[in-house]
Amino acid sequence: MTRALRLSPRATGIPFDWREVLSGSLPAMAFAGMLIWAQALEPAALSYDGLQLLLLSAVPLLLASLSQMFVIMLGDIDLGTGYLVGLVNVVTARYLVGDPLIALAIFVGLIAAYSAQAALIQTRRIPSIIVTLGSSFIWLGLGLIILPLPGGKAPGWLTDLLNASPPIVPMPILIAVVSAAVAYAITYALPYGALMRGAGSNADAIARAGWSMLKVRMTCYALAALFGLFAGIALTGITASGDAQASANYTLLAIASVILGGGEFSGGRSVPIGATIGALAIALVGPLLGLMDVSSDYQTGAQGLVLLVVLAGRALTRRVEL
Amino acid sequence: MTARAIAARRLPPGGLGHARDWLEEHPWIWSFMAALLLWIAIGVIAGRGVGGTLTSALRFAPFLILVGIGQMFVITTGYGAIDLSVPFLMTLTAFVGIDVMDHHGVALGLAASLGCGLAVAVANVVAIELFAVPPIVATLAVGLMAQSAGNVRASGFGAQVPDGFQSFVTAEVGPFPLLALLCIAAAGLAGFVLHRTAFGRGVQAIGQNRRAADLAGLRVNRLLASAYLISGLLAGLSGVLLGAQVTPSLDLGDPYLLDSIAVVVLGGSLIQGGRSNVPGVWGGTLFLLLLVTLLGVLDISLAAQNIVKGALIIIVLALASSQSAT
Numbered sequence: 001m002t003r004a005l006r007l008s009p010r011a012t013g014i015p016f017d018w019r020e021v022l023s024g025s026l027p028a029m030a031f032a033g034m035l036i037w038a039q040a041l042e043p044a045a046l047s048y049d050g051l052q053l054l055l056l057s058a059v060p061l062l063l064a065s066l067s068q069m070f071v072i073m074l075g076d077i078d079l080g081t082g083y084l085v086g087l088v089n090v091v092t093a094r095y096l097v098g099d100p101l102i103a104l105a106i107f108v109g110l111i112a113a114y115s116a117q118a119a120l121i122q123t124r125r126i127p128s129i130i131v132t133l134g135s136s137f138i139w140l141g142l143g144l145i146i147l148p149l150p151g152g153k154a155p156g157w158l159t160d161l162l163n164a165s166p167p168i169v170p171m172p173i174l175i176a177v178v179s180a181a182v183a184y185a186i187t188y189a190l191p192y193g194a195l196m197r198g199a200g201s202n203a204d205a206i207a208r209a210g211w212s213m214l215k216v217r218m219t220c221y222a223l224a225a226l227f228g229l230f231a232g233i234a235l236t237g238i239t240a241s242g243d244a245q246a247s248a249n250y251t252l253l254a255i256a257s258v259i260l261g262g263g264e265f266s267g268g269r270s271v272p273i274g275a276t277i278g279a280l281a282i283a284l285v286g287p288l289l290g291l292m293d294v295s296s297d298y299q300t301g302a303q304g305l306v307l308l309v310v311l312a313g314r315a316l317t318r319r320v321e322l
Numbered sequence: 323m324t325a326r327a328i329a330a331r332r333l334p335p336g337g338l339g340h341a342r343d344w345l346e347e348h349p350w351i352w353s354f355m356a357a358l359l360l361w362i363a364i365g366v367i368a369g370r371g372v373g374g375t376l377t378s379a380l381r382f383a384p385f386l387i388l389v390g391i392g393q394m395f396v397i398t399t400g401y402g403a404i405d406l407s408v409p410f411l412m413t414l415t416a417f418v419g420i421d422v423m424d425h426h427g428v429a430l431g432l433a434a435s436l437g438c439g440l441a442v443a444v445a446n447v448v449a450i451e452l453f454a455v456p457p458i459v460a461t462l463a464v465g466l467m468a469q470s471a472g473n474v475r476a477s478g479f480g481a482q483v484p485d486g487f488q489s490f491v492t493a494e495v496g497p498f499p500l501l502a503l504l505c506i507a508a509a510g511l512a513g514f515v516l517h518r519t520a521f522g523r524g525v526q527a528i529g530q531n532r533r534a535a536d537l538a539g540l541r542v543n544r545l546l547a548s549a550y551l552i553s554g555l556l557a558g559l560s561g562v563l564l565g566a567q568v569t570p571s572l573d574l575g576d577p578y579l580l581d582s583i584a585v586v587v588l589g590g591s592l593i594q595g596g597r598s599n600v601p602g603v604w605g606g607t608l609f610l611l612l613l614v615t616l617l618g619v620l621d622i623s624l625a626a627q628n629i630v631k632g633a634l635i636i637i638v639l640a641l642a643s644s645q646s647a648t
Contacts, residue, residue: 077458079580120640127593130639133580137632144625248576252406252462259459265402297477301470304463311460312453 023314027260027274030310031281034288041291048170055172056162058283060085060235062176064250065257065279066183066272067227070220072258073187075200075267076121076128078224080136082251084110086244087143088232093152093242096233107229114225115218122217136251143244150243158237176276179230183272186223193270196220200267249300253282256307281306349590352642353605360612368619377497379611384501385412385567386610388560389578390585390603391512392553396457397586398516399549400529400595403457407465408557408582411442412575414472415558416565417479423562424481431487432562439558442468446554447547461550476572483566491566501563506604513600525549529595581610584635590642609638 038045038054045054064081071078088110095103117135121128164171187193199206199216207213235247259265260281261274285303289296345351365372389408396405415435423431442464449460493500516522524545527535536542557578564574587593588609589602613634617627 120636124640126640129583129593130587131636133583133587134632134634134636134639136580137628137635141625141628141630141632144628145623148623148625252458256459256462259456265456265458295474297473298470300466300473304466304470307459307463307466308449308453308455311455311463312449315454 019317023317024262024274026310026313026317027262027278027281030306031277031284034281034284038284038288038291041288045291048165052163052165052170052172054284054287055170055176055280056238057287058280059162059172059175060231060238060247061250061253061257061283062276062279063179063227063231063234064247064254065261065275066179067224067231068251068254069183069258069261069263069270069272069275070196070224070227071128071132072255072263072265073196073200073267073270074128074217074220075203075265076217077132077255077265079129079132079251080139081224081228081254082248083136083139083143083244084225084228085232085235085247085250087139087146088229089235089239089247090143090147090152090242090244092158092233092236093154094147096158096236097153097155110229111222111225114221114228118217118221119214122214140244140248147242147244150241150246152236152242154236154240158233159240162234162237175234176280179227180272180276183227183270183275187270187272192216192219197268197270200269202268253303254279257282260307260310281310348601349642350599350602350605352638353588353590353602353609356638357605357608357612360609360616364612364616364619367616373497375612375615377494377499379608379615380502381492381499381567382611383604383607384499384505385560385564386578386581386585386607387505387509387603388556388563389553389582390589390607391509391600392556393582394586394589394591394598394600394603395512395516395525395549395552397583397591397593398525398529398595398598399546401532403529403546403549403595404461404583405446405550405553405557406458406461406579407442407446407468408553409575409577409579410465410469410472411439411554411557412561412564412578413570413572414438414442414468414475415561416570416574417472417475419558419562420483420565420570421475421479421481423484423487428484428487431484432559435558435562436555437558438468439554439556440551442558443551443554446550450550451543451547473572476570479570488566491563509600509604516598516600521545521548526596526598529597531596585610587639588635 035046035054038050042050044050064085067084068078068081088107091103091106095106113135117128117131120126121131162171166174169177185193187196195206195211195216196219199213199220203213206216231250232247236242239246257278258271258275260278261276262271263269263275282303285306286296286299289299289302294302361372361376364375368375389412393405393408396403415438418438419431419435421431422434445464445467446457446461449455449464450457453460455463491501495503514522516525524535524540525548527538527540528542528545532542560578561575568574583593585603585606588606589604590599591597591602610631613631614627617630622630
């Protein structure tokens with residue numbers, strides 16, 4: 001009798017684990033906490049215009065994080081995200097206004113190149129970290145050839161779009177919600193999405209069931225490139241210029257956002273909402289320090305601290321016994 | 323069919339077959355052969371003193387060798403182990419080390435650099451072992467903090483490298499930079515530690531199968547911590563040495579993030595861990611440095627150099643992996 005009672009939560013199908021919920025919501029809590037802190041420092045922070053200012057700079061990183069998510073989902077790692085975003089940034093700044101066809105051709109080429117990387121990783125069984133390490137140098141080199149020095153300009157429509165004022169919801173939040181929803185729909189609503197998630201956790205089963213792991217991997221990498229394109233284009237709209245190296249640190253920050261959002265290096269988990277919130281939290285550190293009048297020297301250190309505190313907090317909450 | 327399978331068919335048992343086995347056991351040969359090819363190419367194309375080319379490449383080799391060896395110890399422990407704090411740490415110790423040196427003497431400057439390396443390594447280990455943060459993110463987070471510390475130390479930095487230390491770092495014995503010779507000895511020591519001591523075998527064992535190593539009674543956490551410690555100390559040392567060779571700057575360490583990983587895998591160590599190769603770190607380093615020299619000789623822009631470097635990393639490792647995929 002007592003035994004049956006003890007088992008009852010599982011038996012009745014309500015496996016509620018408050019620790020999982022708590023640890024899963026830590027990044028969101030950190031993000032909310034930082035927003036409240038910003039509000040305390042600057043009363044207009046949470047107003048429509050305040051949020052637009054605070055969060056606009058987070059848009060490229062959150063798109064880059066979704067790009068990285070499609071790769072980490074497979075159990076892979078993309079060391080090229082930052083320089084890919086930088087390359088798209090310079091292509092957009094240099095060509096999109098005057099020669100949109102060249103820009104589009106390069107964009108399509110990049111998606112193809114990412115799929116080719118996936119094919120190389122899948123067929124030759126080379127670790128993704130090595131292939132993307134090599135290709136990151138290629139993206140950087142191409143970016144520096146296209147724009148040796150920072151420059152160029154953003155298309156007017158792009159700047160207008162990013163600074164648009166949709167009703168009620170500020171633009172950066174709208175972009176965050178839409179892009180997370182799109183990534184969510186791809187991986188959870190599409191039948192093929194289940195394969196993409198399964199590929200990370202059990203590639204053998206996918207292959208045995210008759211699906212092509214090659215196609216799955218190539219699709220994921222193509223999607224990663226696509227979100228990388230969005231990130232680079234958004235970055236151009238925000239900075240109004242191109243710089244092949246400005247987004248170098250996006251690689252690691254994007255990986256961090258995905259892990260912060262609940263992703264796992266072993267693959268198999270699609271966490272678009274978590275990754276988006278993780279990226280927002282990391283990106284908010286800079287503007288928050290600005291409000292606190294702290295030197296920008298401390299920005300990266302504070303980002304590292306937020307990462308460690310949230311991830312350590314997660315490990316601790318999971319370890320606590322009821 | 324892979325190139326290797328074809329080769330395996332053609333080779334008769336005996337002499338050449340043995341050569342193949344030997345090559346498989348010594349994957350670092352490939353990186354040295356690639357470096358040698360580059361060296362010859364430079365000699366042929368530039369028609370200039372091949373000795374001078376090697377000397378100038380050797381001048382910058384020690385910094386990459388030191389962080390490469392440290393990175394190799396970490397990567398060898400496997401299960402996604404990697405030390406991304408290296409570049410930020412190098413920049414930090416370049417500023418801190420030179421600054422302390424200028425005011426309090428060389429010995430204290432070196433001690434301060436190693437101290438920074440120790441502090442970063444301990445933070446890495448705490449995050450990874452106590453809080454179970456994945457190594458990539460843990461070492462990145464700690465590295466970002468080191469970067470902040472470097473930024474803070476850099477503002478208003480005006481220290482001079484003491485003459486004695488400067489001449490030590492740039493000293494040459496015949497055609498060989500003294501530091502490079504010391505790094506050959508350091509690599510020898512690292513090789514001895516990794517392959518001939520119980521500690522080194524333990525580090526490789528936990529990279530091959532951590533659970534088995536644990537069951538076999540190895541102190542996994544302690545071995546893991548030692549690897550990060552070695553990496554931190556070597557990167558700290560490399561940073562202050564590099565700071566004396568070139569003027570400390572905020573981006574001093576940046577190239578060493580990807581390059582330190584590249585030389586490890588180019589040298590035949592497995593990125594998945596469990597198999598390390600110390601001579602390969604030298605081979606990989608010479609390959610990367612001579613490549614840069616060759617592309618410079620060919621008057622290829624820095625931008626295009628990156629493309630060639632990236633493409634070659636992929637090609638070389640794709641070929642090497644088909645060699646070792648049995």
